[in-house]
Amino acid sequence: MTTPMTTLVRSETAGGVRTLTLDSPSNRNALSVRLLGELRESLDGALADPDVRVIVLTGAGPVFCSGADLKEQRAQREGEPGAAPVTGAFPEILSLIWDSPKPVICRLNGTARAGGLGLVTACDFAFAPLSATFAFSEVRLGVAPAMIAVTCLRRMEPRAAAEYFLTGEAFSAARAAEVGLLTRAVPEDELDATVARYADMLLRGGPEALAITKRLVREVPAMPVDEGLRRMAELSAERFTSKEGQEGIRAFMEKRPAAWIPPAPASGDAPR
Numbered sequence: 001m002t003t004p005m006t007t008l009v010r011s012e013t014a015g016g017v018r019t020l021t022l023d024s025p026s027n028r029n030a031l032s033v034r035l036l037g038e039l040r041e042s043l044d045g046a047l048a049d050p051d052v053r054v055i056v057l058t059g060a061g062p063v064f065c066s067g068a069d070l071k072e073q074r075a076q077r078e079g080e081p082g083a084a085p086v087t088g089a090f091p092e093i094l095s096l097i098w099d100s101p102k103p104v105i106c107r108l109n110g111t112a113r114a115g116g117l118g119l120v121t122a123c124d125f126a127f128a129p130l131s132a133t134f135a136f137s138e139v140r141l142g143v144a145p146a147m148i149a150v151t152c153l154r155r156m157e158p159r160a161a162a163e164y165f166l167t168g169e170a171f172s173a174a175r176a177a178e179v180g181l182l183t184r185a186v187p188e189d190e191l192d193a194t195v196a197r198y199a200d201m202l203l204r205g206g207p208e209a210l211a212i213t214k215r216l217v218r219e220v221p222a223m224p225v226d227e228g229l230r231r232m233a234e235l236s237a238e239r240f241t242s243k244e245g246q247e248g249i250r251a252f253m254e255k256r257p258a259a260w261i262p263p264a265p266a267s268g269d270a271p272r
Contacts, residue, residue, distance in 0.1 A: 009038040010060075011045070016053040016262035017199050018046040019107075025061025031090060031115050032069040040089040043096050053207060053262065054199045055100065057123060058107040064128075065116025067137070090115065094151055097122035101211035103202045107195045108182075113137050118148030121155040121181065124214065127195055128173045129188035134181065135170040156180045206244040206260055 010021040020042045022029040029035070046052045059065060097104050097119070106120050108128035114137050120126045136152075138145045145152070145165055153161055160179035164171060173185035186194050202210065212235070220228050239245045244260070251258040 007038065008032070008035040009042045011042050013049075013052060015264060016051065016203050017056060018049070018052040018054070019056040019058060020046065022057075022059040022065060025059075025063070027069065027071075028063040028066035029059045029061065029116070030066050030069040032072055033089075035069075036089040036093060040093055040096070043093065043100075047096070047100060047102060051262075053102060053260075054202045055102055055104045056107050056195060056199065057097075057104060057119065059109045062110045064106075064108040064110050064112045064132070065119060066112075067114025067116050070141075090118070091147055094118055094122045094147065098151060101214070102207070103210055103214070105195055105198060105202075107191065108132055109191075114145065115148055117145075117181065118151055121148070121151040125183045125198055126181070127191060127198075128176065128182050128185050129191050130173050130185050131188060132173045132176075132185070133170045134164075134173070134176050135168060136165050137168050139166065140168040152181070204258070204261055206248055206258065208242065208244045209239065209248075212239070 006023075008022070008024045010023050012019045012021075020039065022035065022039070024030065024032070024035055043055070046055050103125070104123040106123035106126040108120065108126065110129070111132050111134070112120055112128075113135050117134060117136065136145045136148075149165070157179045163169075173182065176182045177185045184194065205213075216232070216235070220232065223231065240249075247260075248258050
């Protein structure tokens with residue numbers, strides 16, 4: 001009798017929030033080809049589901065993600081039959097998260113290393129317990145933090161990125177927040193409440209408005225001032241006259257929730 005494979009990425013939905021959990025604690029949620037494949041499918045599903053407004057990425061066990069699956073990497077280098085490609089779906093996953101029109105929150109259940117920090121910095125928000133530690137350990141293995149540099153260098157202060165990329169030194173969650181790797185480091189018993197509070201705030205924003213605002217936060221700083229003012233004036237006028245903008249204004253004036261805010265889950269409802 002064939003034993004069914006264990007799912008490496010669990011998916012649960014409640015109140016418009018889809019939680020994706022890396023569930024391979026035996027290897028510290030390493031980025032194996034199978035885990036990456038399941039994560040890619042789960043992200044595709046969350047992005048395609050109109051009832052999903054916010055995505056939360058987290059992990060099972062004491063470690064959020066230890067980076068690449070080194071056993072698979074070694075098998076690939078040694079040319080073992082059936083060895084999977086080194087990168088798997090990782091670049092596509094980072095791109096999916098970074099470009100997601102839906103806000104993505106990283107809820108770090110613990111420590112992260114190497115490639116795991118690519119996932120952290122691809123997300124719009126990242127919260128970790130103060131007990132977590134971080135390290136770009138690639139140089140100590142004779143490799144480079146190549147792919148994850150694309151997202152990490154867009155979040156971190158340049159001097160700090162150079163320091164930790166080059167030394168491979170482990171650093172604290174408080175320091176990670178200080179240099180831009182995290183949104184915030186909090187006591188462990190406040191982690192879930194912090195994630196829930198941010199998810200609730202995001203659910204109050206219009207879906208179209210959130211997607212547009214994600215883009216402008218990244219694009220406007222690179223625009224010349226005159227061009228930026230012109231384009232943002234056009235965008236502002238467009239949003240005020242949009243269906244979503246009109247609904248938001250009516251809801252505010254009528255002192256009621258906007259139509260896009262999901263109803264609160266009924267007491268006792270289980271996530272699916």
